[in-house]
Amino acid sequence: MMVLAEIAPPTLGLYLGFGALFFGVGLAGVLMRRNVIIILIGVEMMMNAANLNFLAFWHYNPNPSAVMGQMFAIFGITIAGAEAAVGLALVIAVYRHFRGVNVDQMNVLKG
């Protein structure tokens, strides 16, 4: 195990590839499902993929004392939290109006 780890350390491309796959999974969740809550889960997955890319680029940068990648990820997580709170409050408000969380039912703007 240790010998193999020394032969092939994980590369930047491995993390970026996983980030692209997670982004694709989240995008599929947003586009394929009609339930608002699963759409929100998909958006969170895409934000997680973006944070993974930030941290991967931070890990593999040549400057050993840089913190900018970590800062981007911290602010990304914060904004994801705010977005989840507002999004789920919107889900509850919409559910009260339409008695459902299916996006196909939501076809009027007027409350």
Next chain:
Amino acid sequence: MLWFVLLFGLMTLVTGICAISVRNIVHCALFAVVFFFGIACLFFTLRAEFLAAVQIIVYIGAIAILILFAIMLTHDVTGEAAGGMIHVGGITGGVVAVAVAGSIMVALFRESLIRNSQSLVERTAAAPQVSVKTIGEALMTPYVVPFEVVSILLTAALVGAIVLALEQRPAKKEGS
């Protein structure tokens, strides 16, 4: 290390696919919890321990619980009204998602496949040593303005979420 990264990545990928494809919506939320935990494990392998802890606390401790509360407030807990993925819009969306992920992968790995040279994606560098103390000092000195702005944003989101979710009393009287 490579095997840990592959293991965590594949675990996260499988649970992510389960989280968007399972019919029962409570199971979707629980699969999403495992997805967030797998992302935190990947952060650990990137030597970003603070971000991994923050990921677990914020995503599993707050966002996943919030999603479960939203499911309980809006659904029958059995959650059979979730709806499937096989319809015209769903198939189109799946094709679009696969195309987007595939084009990102092609853009990433085309260079190293064609020229077989040391491109950016094959870089393996020594991990930067950034402690929690460094992160705290950076948040308080060069990044203090975005820090304050994000705190205002969080306050606004809190107030906005309460205003949106609060039931208006006249509407309640009309309904009952």
